[in-house]
Amino acid sequence: xxxxxxxxxxxxxxxxxxxxFINIFGLSTGIACxxxxxxxxxxxxxxxxxxxxxxxxxxxxxxxxxSLWGISTNPQPPVAxxxxxxxxxxxTLGEAMKEDLPDVVNYVRLQxxxxxxxxxxxxxxxxxxxxxxxxxxxxxxxxxxxYGNTTTVLxxxxxxxxxxxxxxxxxxxxxxxxxxxxxxxxxxxxPFRVSAIAENIPSxxxxxxxxxxxxxxxxDFGERNLIIGNNWHPQVRQTYLQLRSxxxxxxxxxxxxxxxxxxxxxxxxxxxxxxxxxxxxxxVTLKLQPLLNIHTDSWxxxxxxxxxxxxxxxAIWILLEIAGGILLxxxxxxxxxxxxxxxxxxxxxxxxxxxxxxxxxxxxxxxx
Numbered sequence: 001x002x003x004x005x006x007x008x009x010x011x012x013x014x015x016x017x018x019x020x021f022i023n024i025f026g027l028s029t030g031i032a033c034x035x036x037x038x039x040x041x042x043x044x045x046x047x048x049x050x051x052x053x054x055x056x057x058x059x060x061x062x063x064x065x066x067s068l069w070g071i072s073t074n075p076q077p078p079v080a081x082x083x084x085x086x087x088x089x090x091x092t093l094g095e096a097m098k099e100d101l102p103d104v105v106n107y108v109r110l111q112x113x114x115x116x117x118x119x120x121x122x123x124x125x126x127x128x129x130x131x132x133x134x135x136x137x138x139x140x141x142x143x144x145x146x147y148g149n150t151t152t153v154l155x156x157x158x159x160x161x162x163x164x165x166x167x168x169x170x171x172x173x174x175x176x177x178x179x180x181x182x183x184x185x186x187x188x189x190x191p192f193r194v195s196a197i198a199e200n201i202p203s204x205x206x207x208x209x210x211x212x213x214x215x216x217x218x219x220d221f222g223e224r225n226l227i228i229g230n231n232w233h234p235q236v237r238q239t240y241l242q243l244r245s246x247x248x249x250x251x252x253x254x255x256x257x258x259x260x261x262x263x264x265x266x267x268x269x270x271x272x273x274x275x276x277x278x279x280x281x282x283x284v285t286l287k288l289q290p291l292l293n294i295h296t297d298s299w300x301x302x303x304x305x306x307x308x309x310x311x312x313x314x315a316i317w318i319l320l321e322i323a324g325g326i327l328l329x330x331x332x333x334x335x336x337x338x339x340x341x342x343x344x345x346x347x348x349x350x351x352x353x354x355x356x357x358x359x360x361x362x363x364x365x366x367x368x
Contacts, residue, residue, distance in 0.1 A: 002368065005364075005365045005368040006368065008365070012341075012345070016341060022337065023334055023337045023338065023341075026330055026333045026334060026337075027330050027331070030326050030327050030329065030330020030333075031327065031330065033323065034324070034326055034330075037319050037322065037323035037326075038320070038323055041319055041320050041323070043203075043204055044311055045316065046204050047204045047205070047292070047294075047295035047296075048204070048206050048292055048294070048295065049204075049292065050142060050202060050205075051141050051142045051291070052142050053140060053142075053242055055290075055292065056105075056243045056244070056247070057140065057141070057240055057242055057243075057291040058240065058241050058250060058288035058289060058290055058291065059082065059238055059241075059288070059294065060082070060084070060093060060097070060238075060239045060240075060286060060288060060289075061081060061286075061287055061300075062080070062081045062082075062084040062284050063079075063080060063081075063287060064079070064081065064283060064284050065283040065284070079301055079302070080287075080300055080302050081302075082236075082237065082238040082239070082302060083236075083237040083238070084284070086264045086268070087264075087268055088264070088265060088268065089263070091263075092109060092219070092239070093109075094108070094109045094134075094239040094240075094241070095107070096259075096263050097239075097241060100259055100262060100263070101255070101259060103244050103247040103248075103249045104241050104243060104249075105244050106136050106139065106242040107134070107136065107140075107239060107241050108133060108134050108136050108140050108141070108239070108240040108242075109133065109134050109215045109237065109239055110132070110133045110134075110137070110207065110237065110239070111131060111132040111215060111218050111235060111236065111237045112131055112236040112237070112238065113131045115129070116128055117129070117130045117184050118183070118184040118189075119181060119182070119183055119184075119211065120181075120182045120189070121170050121179070121180070121181055121182070124169070124170050124171070126169060126170070128166060128211055129209075129210055129211070130183055130185075130210075131209045131211070131212050131213070132215045132217065132218040133154070133209075133212055133213075133214075133215050134154070134214075134215045134216075135153060135154040135155065135214070137154075137212075138150045138153055138154075140242045141240075143199070143201065145161075145196045145197065145199070146164055146197045146198065146199050147175055147176075147177045147196060148177050148195055148196025148197060152195060153195050153196040154195060154196075154212070154213075154214045155195060156195070156214070157214055157216055157217050158190070158191065158192050158193055158217065159193055159194075159195035159214050160181060160183075160192040160193070160194055160211060160213045160214075161194075161195060161196045161197070161198050161211070161212040161213075162176070162181075162198070162210070162211055163201060163209070164200055165200050166211060167194070167197050174197050176197065177194055177195065177196060178193065178194060179194045180192070180193055180194075181193075185218075192213060198212075204295075206291065206294045206295060206307060208308060240291070241288065249288065250288040256286050256287070256288075257281075257282065257285075259286070260282055260284060260285075260286055261282065264284070266282060294307055294310075295308075295309065296310070297310065298311065298312040298313075349362060352365075
């Protein structure tokens with residue numbers, strides 16, 4: 001019976017080729033546009049969700065009171081500094097927060113690449129962006145390693161990690177753990193040993209790298225080593241925290257304020273200020289930005305770095321509404337034309353009823 005229904009359907013489509021083309025092309029185009037926009041929306045909302053610990057990972061940033069430097073009014077949005085340090089201790093922000101705040105399970109210090117460095121092996125030479133991070137990057141985040149493991153990756157000062165695509169560019173294959181790569185930092189080439197090969201970083205990841213070195217190597221490298229020719233390559237550092245599940249540290253302003261006062265004694269701000277700081281509250285506030293919000297936090301105005309593909313969530317919802325509208329119009333167009341065509345088949349329906357066809361059989365035929 002279904003074979004008979006299909007045969008009749010094909011004959012009807014052949015009899016009304018123009019209407020059939022408009023009907024099928026209109027609906028398929030609407031479904032295609034809806035599908036493409038829906039895939040884009042799903043990709044935007046999926047940023048960083050492949051990390052197992054993603055709900056508990058936060059990026060630390062500092063907001064400064066501009067009046068500390070004599071700026072009483074600031075029409076521009078506040079600038080968020082992802083790097084914050086103390087003049088009274090050699091501890092970095094991540095180290096101090098892990099030691100002082102019980103909710104901090106782990107931390108990752110990350111130096112983002114700024115510009116490209118010259119990379120060379122015995123036979124190959126290319127330019128690429130080089131970042132630096134703590135070994136804990138591979139336990140806090142879920143970046144799969146194709147070769148190597150999380151216990152030995154970035155273990156030594158001169159260890160690096162390559163993505164599989166960069167490894168193939170440099171060596172012709174990706175199984176190159178233990179090979180030596182020279183990277184130009186400043187005006188000098190430094191030898192590094194490949195300690196692991198990571199799978200290529202997904203496009204829906206906030207943290208990305210092609211070549212990643214040990215943060216301890218770059219920690220005290222110094223500004224003087226970042227001059228390459230006439231170009232200055234500034235250091236852009238971030239700190240990510242992994243908090244215990246259920247932690248309220250993000251909203252606990254008192255605990256964060258206490259930490260800042262311990263890490264940075266208030267009298268230190270007077271050494272930085274153009275006029276003596278007299279306010280009771282501190283001129284700096286430390287805040288935590290959820291990893292899952294970074295991609296859609298279009299309000300975030302960071303200093304000296306740019307997050308990948310930040311998008312306003314309103315734009316995503318508008319695209320989703322447009323996609324729904326396109327599909328709705330395509331369905332209305334299809335239904336209208338289908339009803340118009342069905343009127344011409346009333347004799348066929350009448351004949352089928354006369355010879356005993358049930359209502360459900362006729363409905364099933366037209367749906368087929």
